[in-house]
Amino acid sequence: MDKQKLIDTHKRIAPYIHRTPVMTSRLINQEAGAELYFKCENFQGMGAYKLRGATNAILQLSDAQRPKGVVTHSSGNFAQALSLAAQRLGVDAHIVMPSSAPKVKVEGVKTYGGKIYICDPTLEAREAEADRIAKETGATFMHPSNDLEVILGQGTAAIELLQDHPDLEFLVTPIGGGGLIAGSALAAHYFGNNCQVIGGEPFEVDDAYRSFHSGKIESNETTNTIADGLKTILGSNTFPIIQKYVQDIIRVTEEEIVAAMKLIWERMKIIVEPSSAVALAAVLREPLRFRKKKVGIVISGGNVDLGNLPF
Template identity: 50%
Template structure:
């Protein structure tokens, strides 16, 4: 069980290696949705995403002997960067399995931190097979992108900061992929302000979490087709159990709604964000009648964008 004390300890442990990211507001967006939105800008975080929190906490939890053998993971991007950064910081090797269709900006960043990248087919069995081979050959410590208490505990530090910055928030929204951030946020909210309701936004084109949330078992998405490339993984039993206990609801949004929210953030807030991290905003806009007059925290999860894709996102 992840405790309040564990989250507090993780926060102190990772503080020297992360940014305490700002919280921004926008009066135009507030007026549009009829609520007060507070954006926790993890797009300004080290490595450009919240993933450094969990990755760094997991790495710092290892013994010197484990660290010396190197770190390994599989990830399409932001967790890969987190482990690569952690490895460089700790002076050890990183072995990162990435799908061959991973965004170039994320692959280049992982390589930039000195990690060895091993490409695989873009599916979960291929990821796991390649990862298992690397671990067997090197003895490197595997840090899972989300199915790991150390990682979830690190991700929980984000909402802890948000609550400290904006103590009056009533609701927190995150995107959901594998559920590491959502489960960490749900636990953090429960421990640091139990009255907060936690919600998630999910793309229609990767809608596994909402099915799992309803059925109580890990489900697969009926189809996968979304620009929110950071949300393609399915929940684990670990993250699902936390989410079902502490999350109020999950909302689906379409590709058109994601693109509209992305355009809104770019045009009104003037900040660079990934499609994945505007999914919660798209959900708040879509269901604004449910959230009228509320104070809502939204975690903007990252800003690692392949600029070549702008034309595809905004050509309609």
């Protein structure tokens, strides 16, 4: 994963994505005691950064693969991202979704023309169904976070943030399957100036934190978190990148996630989903670490079930 690959990826997907704005809030800066720069991927097409990775992965398909389509399993944002990217690029998208997926995200997939297959809400069921579809249709499987082309695509949000603010001292992202933080860490390594990368993760699904400290990929017994986008575990491609280029992972409580989400809604007047608020919650949890520092925060998405808000 060299610098040139990231540059090529950014050029390749640029015509198909939004260069999202970087926003600041004087009031949140006061509360955090730091200078925070929010990369607003909630304004990305389909409402999340995942459009970047999905677009890159589809653009890398061979002429033989494209007519057979793509398949993934996802509870929401990657499902929508792959559906929209496929629709824009004229490729069929087969989307396996657990029965527990948020209604707003299922509706999004339908809007973007993805063909939905509902399965039991376990990783085993998701993988088995995606495998079946791949065998039946010849569709290329794309992992929501562990696919290398997806990881490179996700890193382009951090590239843009560092282009706008090259002097960032920290870059903080949420961490679920690890695609965003792995891509962001590569971007910070190649484009940053001694920029430390920190992950934010709920205590309720702290597999990445435990993996980071044990040196092997850990899983979760329960996934009882409001941050529905962060329930997946690290993969064989994301974990080594995280081990090499991420400095730390900060865990946050459910109450801290809700408070951070509410703060962004109230102070910045923008809609963010709970998973996105985890990064700000991590900064607010450890004020001494970030005091008077320039901190980039990737707001990962804004796909919220408005009928089921936590406040």
